[in-house]
Amino acid sequence: MDNRFVHLAAPGVRRLAPYVPGKPPEQLERELGVRDSIKLASNENPLGPGPRSRAALAAAIPGIAMYPDGSGHVLRARLAERHGVAIEQVTLGNGSNDVLVLLAETFLTPAHEAVYSQYGFAVYPLAVQAASAIARVAPANPAAHAMPLGHDLAAMRALIGPQTRLLFIANPNNPTGTWFGEAELVELLRAVPEQVIVVLDEAYHEYALEHGCPDGTRWLAQFPNLVVTRTFSKAWGLAGLRIGYALSHPDVADLLNRVRQPFNVSVPGLAAAAAALDDADHLQASLANNRAGLVRLRAGLAALGLFVLPSAGNFVLCDLGRPVGPVNQALLRRGVIVRPVGNYDLPHHLRITVGTPEQNERLLAALAAVLAEGV
């Protein structure tokens, strides 16, 4: 707690608590001596990267003595083509997390405000606080809502004032899995003044499309203050390479580019991401695995008497109805890593990533055993 230099830190940083990541399997092995653990804690793709991105990654190794192409031209051109936008509208990031932070650095000051939702993705409060800006947190949907704990876009709109510069929305949201439809999104975009940049975080878009989640990129031409962020970390299976991007009006991209580190995306990252776009079969296999896994996890958790929120992502948020600490510890001892979300003020919930069929069964069996023991 005591930090001898804390008084020297920027005001926002003084109150900042670091992001809590999912426990790496090696750490579990170090701490509890558990072998053969499975990690369903960080919404990674259990099928791993596709064959073309693996090959491109291997082929990129000899080139790593050189700096990457700082403009990321090849990948940006591919993404522009894929999304039907100009290359000037694409900004690459070291994960989409980097792009979210760039947006905060570009548009926020201690005098400016950002709006996000209660239970919104944890990086929004981090980015806003690190910029020493003011956070306006909208209450989430109530538990009885069709999208419990999800974004209440009307409540978010109501917090917009003259000092608001950014509004962060995730569709679907992590950790809740909840989403909103096209009509709600368009209503929001119509109502928000142009001085507020709407950051639509679509990290799970590939998974979410089949649940009726809209493709936000379709509104870029109509709403110049819209920024859509995407990532290669989730459905594309490249979380370890750190590569994401924003699509925006070229003038927003121009500003982000002034703040961006010149070489923020690595040589292997650029190569593997561009190649991943050709791994269409692998993407389809990943979506199919997720589709079946979501159904299985929902049914299995419900059979254990647990409430599961609707999810359009590759994870579910499950309500244990009591503090999750002991159950989480017991799962860890059985080599199953899931994600407690106390850092989101949800001490009764566990977030569970969809795994392979075997991993899903192992999680369900472990959880059933733990609950049967009366933990």
Ligand SMILES: *Cc1c(COP(=O)(O)O)cnc(C)c1O
């Ligand atoms: C995982 C995630 C991201 C960012 O992931 P990166 O690996 O930095 O691209 C962004 N938003 C949400 C909602 C996420 O869950």
